[in-house]
Amino acid sequence: MKILLICGAAALALGACTTSVPDSGAGVGFGDYDSYQAQQAARDAQLEGRTTVPAPSDVQGSTLGNPDPVIAGAEAALNGGGPVQASPSNPAPQVVENAAGISNENSFDAVSSERDIQADAQLIAQNRAQYQVIQPTALPSRSGSDGPNIVAYALRTDNPVGTPLYSRSRFASAEKAQRACAGYASSDLAQEAFLAAGGPERDRQNLDPDGDGFACGWNPAPFRAVRRN
Numbered sequence: 001m002k003i004l005l006i007c008g009a010a011a012l013a014l015g016a017c018t019t020s021v022p023d024s025g026a027g028v029g030f031g032d033y034d035s036y037q038a039q040q041a042a043r044d045a046q047l048e049g050r051t052t053v054p055a056p057s058d059v060q061g062s063t064l065g066n067p068d069p070v071i072a073g074a075e076a077a078l079n080g081g082g083p084v085q086a087s088p089s090n091p092a093p094q095v096v097e098n099a100a101g102i103s104n105e106n107s108f109d110a111v112s113s114e115r116d117i118q119a120d121a122q123l124i125a126q127n128r129a130q131y132q133v134i135q136p137t138a139l140p141s142r143s144g145s146d147g148p149n150i151v152a153y154a155l156r157t158d159n160p161v162g163t164p165l166y167s168r169s170r171f172a173s174a175e176k177a178q179r180a181c182a183g184y185a186s187s188d189l190a191q192e193a194f195l196a197a198g199g200p201e202r203d204r205q206n207l208d209p210d211g212d213g214f215a216c217g218w219n220p221a222p223f224r225a226v227r228r229n
Contacts, residue, residue: 154220181216
């Protein structure tokens with residue numbers, strides 16, 4: 001009997017030293033898990049620069065505000081200077097014509113009041129009546145009195161420049177030809193004068209000392225290239 005009493009006293013002493021087991025449903029440092037989630041969402045929103053979404057019960061019966069001063073000023077002007085109350089019964093804002101400063105050229109109402117479709121059609125007809133269509137005509141042909149045709153001469157020949165074909169005087173020289181060619185503004189004019197004076201067979205002005213039929217360095221190659229193309 002004495003042994004049983006001693007064992008019972010020891011069991012009571014051990015029970016007094018044992019701590020209680022905490023509720024597993026409660027968060028650390030919070031009353032419950034729902035409060036923990038709400039505070040966690042608020043902390044995440046603060047870190048991301050967002051504002052927390054209020055509960056539906058907090059939104060009922062509140063007034064909608066606008067943080068943008070430009071939009072808030074426009075809403076205040078449309079509502080007579082006061083804040084805009086969020087209510088389905090609010091009247092539609094009044095639309096002010098030409099509020100953005102649109103010019104008459106960009107305003108359909110202003111343009112339509114000045115002239116109509118019939119007036120535009122009449123204006124188009126007047127402009128078309130002033131058009132002048134010029135038909136292409138053939139190039140005038142050169143008569144014999146205008147002088148030799150160096151283009152036709154170039155197309156009749158096929159010898160290279162510097163190839164002698166015609167006999168020349170023994171007194172002809174490059175120095176004399178250079179002085180004679182200096183009297184013409186271009187080799188084309190020298191070639192025309194050379195052909196008009198009996199060339200290419202004759203060279204009375206000493207313009208073609210080598211006898212190739214081309215005076216003063218005139219080159220028929222460009223005219224021949226046009227014929228080949």
